[in-house]
Amino acid sequence: THFGFQTVAEALKEQKVAGVFSSVASSYDTMNDFMSLGIHRLWKDHFVRNLNPGRNPLTSPPSSPSEPQGWNILDIAGGTGDIAFRMLDHASTINNDAHTTVTVADINPDMLAEGRKRSLATPYARSPRLKFIEANAEKLDMIPDSSVDLYTVAFGIRNFTHKDVALREAYRVLKPGGVFACLEFSKVNNPLFDAVYKRWSFSAIPLIGQLVAGDRDSYQYLVESIERFPSQEEFRDMIKEAGFLVPGQGWEDLSLGIAAIHKGVKP
Template sequence: MAFRLARNRALIAPAKSALGAIPRTALFYSTSSKPASSGQPQASEAETHFGFQTVKESLKAGKVAEVFSSVASSYDVMNDAMSFGIHRLWKDHFVRSLNPGRKSGGSPMAILDVAGGTGDIAFRMLDHADKINGDRETTVICADINADMLKEGEKRAQQQGYISTNRISFRVENAETLDSIPDNSVDLYTISFGIRNVTRIPMALKAAHRVLKPGGVFACLEFSKVSPAPLDAIYQQYSFSIIPLMGQLIAGDRDSYQYLVESIKKFPTQQEFAVMIKEAGFMNVGKGYEELTFGVASIWKGVKPLDSK
C-alpha cells in the first residue's frame, strides 16, 4: 500500500531559557522511579487495558516492561520493517517542526525525551541543533521506564560519538511521575510512540506540564486513527495479520507485536487526545494535531501558558 507523507508545517517556536536545574551530566541511570508493583493487587483497584486485555493498573507497567525488554534488541529493525522505513520520515518531520537548538540571542535548550528508548528522537534533536542552529550546548535527557531499551540507546550514543560530549544522558523514569526532573526546568518535552503504553495517560500529561517551563512545548508523535474508512480497513488487516507475523519471523516474538497493534487500536482519536492535552493545562497549537500518512501517525503539540506556576 502506497503512503504519502503529509507535509503541513507546524508554526511554533519553543521558549528558550537557561538550562537551570537540568544537570548536564554524562550518561547515567537513575532508578528513582520504578514501574508499579507487580504484587497482588487490592480488590478495589482500578483496571485498565493492556492491548485488548483488561488488567489491574498496578500490573500494566510490568507487562509493558516485559514487552519492551523482549523487543529491545530488534526494535529499530522491526520499526523499519513494519513501516517500510516511513517512521524515519515521520521522525525527521517531527524534529524539523520543533526546530530544536539555540536561536540568535537565545540560550541552549533543555530537552526531555520521554519513552526515548533507543535514542531515535534524542539523536535527531542534537543533530538538528548542531547542523541547523549551530548549537552544541543544547542537551537532551532520554528517559524511559525500561532499562533494556536505554541500554540500546547507550550503545548507539557510543557509536555516534555522543558519550564524551555530555549533551545526552539516559535515565530510567516513569512518565507518570518524572521524579528526578525538577518543576519548570524543561524547554521542550517530546514523547514518540510511547504515550499509548502509559498506564494513566492524564498523569503523564500532568507530569509533562509540571516539568516544562512556562512557554515550554509539549510534543507527541504517536500512531493514530486512519481515514478514510476503506483505507483504514486495509490498514487494520495489515496490522493484525502481518505485523505479528513479522514479529515472529524477525524478532522471534509474536505476542509482543500482537500487543503493540492492539495498543494502537485502543489509543484515543486525534481529537480526543488533543482534548486530553488541553485538560492537562496546555494550550493546543492550531487544532491540536497534524496527521501524517492519512492518520497512520499524528503529531500533537501544546504550549504551557506563560502565567502557569
C-alpha cells in the same frame, strides 16, 4: 487507584509493557520498520525538523549572560535514542547550537542500555549534552518544576498506564512557553485505506513478528495498543485538560493518520 493503590490490571499492564520492550530492545529498528513499513524514520525526521530544536546564536543570542545558551530537552520514553540523536544533530548542524542538551528518560533499562550503546556511534557519546535516565513518565520527581524547554514523546504515550498523569507531569516540568510534542500512531482518516491498514496490522504484523523476531505476542500487543489509543480529537482534548494551550486544530496527521503529531504549549 483512588486509595493510592495500583489495581491488579494496572500492575499487569506495566509488567506486560516492560516485558514487550525488554524482548524487542535489540530488534527494535526491525520492529519499527515492520510496524510502519519503514516510514517511521521519515516521520521522526519531520517531527524533529518541525520542532526546530536549539537556539541559533546568530538569530537569538541570549539577552543576558545568565540566560541559557541552548534548550533543555526532555525526551520521554526515549528508548534507544532515535529522537534524541536527531534533535542534537539538528541543534548542532542547523542552528549552530553546541549547548542544547537532551535527557532521554525511559522506564525500561534494556531500552536505555541499547540507547547508550548506540550513542557510542554518535558525536554525543560521553558528552554532557546527552543523558540517559531510568524514569516513569508518570512520576518525574528528579525533574524540577518549570525547567524544560521542550518535552517530546515519540511512540511512547500509548504504553503509559495513566496518560492523564503523564500529561500533568509534562505540564509541571515545562517552563511557561515550553512545548509538549507527541508523535504517536493514530487513527487513519480514510475508510478504504483504514480497511487495508487494519488487515495489514492485525494479520501481517503479528505473523512477521513471529517469523522475524520469534515473538508473536509482543507484536500483537503493539498492534492492540495502537487500536486502543484515543483518536486525534480525544487526545487533543486530553492535552487541553492537562492545562496546555493547543495551537490550531491541535494535531498534524502523517501518512493519512497512521501517525499524528500533537502539540501543546504551557501558558
